[in-house]
Amino acid sequence: MNLEKLQRDIKKSYKTSLKSVDERVQDIADHIVKEWNIASDELSLHEIKTIATTVLEVETKVLHDEVESLLAQKEQIERSLQRRAEALQESKYNVFNAMEKVIKEDSVEARAKLHQVKLQSIDLFDLLGEMVESAIITALEKDDDGDVKETVEEMIKELTHEAIKEGSLNTIRIRKILSTVLQASIEVAEATPTRAKEILTATLKGMRGGLVNSISRFKKKLAYMPIEAKQILIEDYDTIIEDLNQTDMLFSQVVQTQATESCESIEKLLTEINKDMRFDLEELVHISKEAAELMREKFSNLAKTAVKKSEKALQSQTAQEAKRMGKQAWSVAKTALGTALKSAKEAIEPKDK
DSSP, X not given: OOHHHHHHHHHHHOOTTSSSHHHHHHHXXXXXXXXXXXXXXXXXXXXXXXXXXXXXXXXXXXXXXXXXXXXXXXXXXXXXXXXXXXXXXXHHHHHHHXXXXXXXXXXXXXXXXXXXXXXXXXOOGGGHHHHHHHHHHHHHHTOSSSOHHHHHHHHHHHHHHHHHHTSOOOHHHHXXXXXXXXXXXXXXXXXXXXXXXXXXXXXXXXXXXXXXXXXXXXXXXXXXXXHHHHHHHHHTHHHHHHHHTTHHHHHHHHHHHXXXXXXXXXXXXXXXXXXXXXXXXXHHHHHXXXXXXXXXXXXXXXXXXXXXXXXXXXXSHHHHHHHHHHHHHHHHHHHHHHXXXXXXXXXXXOOOO
């Protein structure tokens, strides 16, 4: 059978005027039997595929075109959102720059407070690496009293905390933030090898402190969280619990990954510092497990409710179709297995003479 001709014939003969899809499919099936002189159970896989895809194309053309149009609109909106988000960030910078000019240069405390508000008001994620690099370089340049390690640690702790706290507490996001911070620090350390150890030690301790503070803040927020936020947590309940119970492992993995991707001297330093910090991670482990336990206590009932809701979702048309296709897959596999076993048995057993 010529599949291209079959496809053209189906498109030409398909009666969209019939009321239901059952009627339309039955009509085209009868047409194929009559026109092509072949029974439905004698069709090959390629012939069935051609018929199915052609019918699908005709039946779903209007919806397909609508989806394509909406996707194009969605992409256009996303591009517009990106441009407006960048403009929003720029506008925030301009406001804070103007406010900084108002504050006298010798008003250190006031500038520090404004800086803290600034960190809480802008999107740190996009410029985190550059901020870390700039902050460490500035600390090195202004090292008048020899407290670079303490200064860098405090800066990294603050930046890490601010970057983590404004978003979801999940492994992928935290890993990205920690990796970005550490990578920026490594670049400065490579450029100033004589101070590499104190820079990297301060960075790792600052990252740990920022992560501890973020989890501690999350723990405090659990008790007063609005129902909408609780629902989001319930939807990701198992993942968050799992993530909270392995924050120390996540921290060490980030360090090890960055170490292996760095030069030999930096890799050796990071490995040694991370090993020496294993006892310092006990605080991180402790606060993480406390947060996980509190979440279990606070959301156990809500989690049960979520399970009931998911059970209702299993009754949806999509879920029912998935079940039906699963059963069909089982039936096909069982038939194929039975045929294979029968063939093997016939090959092994001697035929009757």
